[in-house]
Amino acid sequence: KNEVEQSPQNLTAQEGEFITINCSYSVGISALHWLQQHPGGGIVSLFMLSSGKKKHGRLIATINIQEKHSSLHITASHPRDSAVYICAVRKSGNTPLVFGKGTRLSVIA
Amino acid sequence: DGGITQSPKYLFRKEGQNVTLSCEQNLNHDAMYWYRQDPGQGLRLIYYSQIVNDFQKGDIAEGYSVSREKKESFPLTVTSAQKNPTAFYLCASMTGGGETQYFGPGTRLLVL
Numbered sequence: 420k421n422e423v424e425q426s427p428q429n430l431t432a433q434e435g436e437f438i439t440i441n442c443s444y445s446v447g448i449s450a451l452h453w454l455q456q457h458p459g460g461g462i463v464s465l466f467m468l469s470s471g472k473k474k475h476g477r478l479i480a481t482i483n484i485q486e487k488h489s490s491l492h493i494t495a496s497h498p499r500d501s502a503v504y505i506c507a508v509r510k511s512g513n514t515p516l517v518f519g520k521g522t523r524l525s526v527i528a
Numbered sequence: 529d530g531g532i533t534q535s536p537k538y539l540f541r542k543e544g545q546n547v548t549l550s551c552e553q554n555l556n557h558d559a560m561y562w563y564r565q566d567p568g569q570g571l572r573l574i575y576y577s578q579i580v581n582d583f584q585k586g587d588i589a590e591g592y593s594v595s596r597e598k599k600e601s602f603p604l605t606v607t608s609a610q611k612n613p614t615a616f617y618l619c620a621s622m623t624g625g626g627e628t629q630y631f632g633p634g635t636r637l638l639v640l
Contacts, residue, residue, distance in 0.1 A: 505571070
């Protein structure tokens, strides 16, 4: 079983919809990252969380350490949000990130 | 502008050939990473380096080698021992506090 599981694997939404992507992990962590991979392959970092909630524009990320669960929300979705969203965890200190398989989001106009 | 560059964008390997993928960063980051991405799979760690002249194997290091002679550079060699090298290869670096991981644009390796 993977240490980081994401759901759903694929998601199609209409423009304007509220979107939620989930990430569950089975190990103790020091931080959780959300990343976005564009169709061309480039990856950008969206958030790093160790507790609570962070917001940037239309993106909101939350984490529940006790339940080992994080969610990424996109409000007022737009076709340009179409991408693969990746959850990754850092177990401790300087250890490398462990990645989920990603959620492929398509937003249709 | 600071960032990570990878070259080439596409690389073709013949049977029995070693090829080297370049990764350069001007972000002054100590930690650098190489990942492999296959369709439907998450990123898998090949090698990483947390300081110059030191590196560690990741989960799928067999058939690969790296060097870290300079802080800015972390080249990856795909050797002939890697029997299934076709994949998308991503290089990354991390800020000192681990807040943000920066990725290069990737190199797509294909076998002829």
